[in-house]
Amino acid sequence: MKSMSYAAVAASVALAAALSAASPAAHAEATGLALAQQKNCMSCHAVSRPIMGPALHDVAARYAGRDDAVTYLKRKILEGGTGAWGTVPMPANTQLTPDQAASLAAWVMTLK
Numbered sequence: 001m002k003s004m005s006y007a008a009v010a011a012s013v014a015l016a017a018a019l020s021a022a023s024p025a026a027h028a029e030a031t032g033l034a035l036a037q038q039k040n041c042m043s044c045h046a047v048s049r050p051i052m053g054p055a056l057h058d059v060a061a062r063y064a065g066r067d068d069a070v071t072y073l074k075r076k077i078l079e080g081g082t083g084a085w086g087t088v089p090m091p092a093n094t095q096l097t098p099d100q101a102a103s104l105a106a107w108v109m110t111l112k
C-alpha cells in the first residue's frame with residue numbers, strides 16, 4: 001500500500017513537470033492557430049499543404065534565413081499581394097489589427 005501511493009505521487013510529479021515544460025510552446029502554437037482560424041486564414045491556408053495559398057510551413061522554411069521575416073510577413077498579411085508563390089493574389093486582410101498581423105506572422109515563422 002505504501003509503495004503504491006509513492007508510485008502515484010512520483011507519477012503525478014513527473015506528469016506535472018512534463019506539462020509545465022511543454023506548455024509555453026504548445027500555448028503559443030494553439031493561440032496562433034486559433035487566431036488564424038478565427039480570422040479566416042485557414043480557408044486558404046493549411047500548415048502542411050497548399051490550398052489556395054502556400055502551406056504555412058513552406059512559408060516559414062522559405063524565410064527562415066531572413067532577419068526581417070516577421071516584419072515582411074506582417075506587412076504582406078495586412079496588405080495582401082501576389083508574385084511570391086504564384087499568380088494567385090492574397091487579398092488584403094483588413095479584418096486584422098497590426099498587432100494581430102504581427103502575432104500571425106510570428107506564429108507562421110514557428111511552423112518550420
Ligand code: HEC
Binds near residue numbers: 040059083086093108
Ligand atoms: C482568399 C485566400 C487567402 C486568405 C483568406 C489568406 N491568404 Fe495568405 N495567401 C494567399 C495566397 C494566394 C498567397 C500567395 C501570394 C503570393 O504568391 O505572393 C498567400 C500568401 C501568404 C503568406 C506568404 C507571403 C509571402 O510573401 O511569401 C502568408 C504568411 C500568408 N499568406 C498568411 C495569411 C494569414 C495569416 C491569413 C489570415 C489573416 C491569410 N494568409 C489569409 C491566400 C489567402
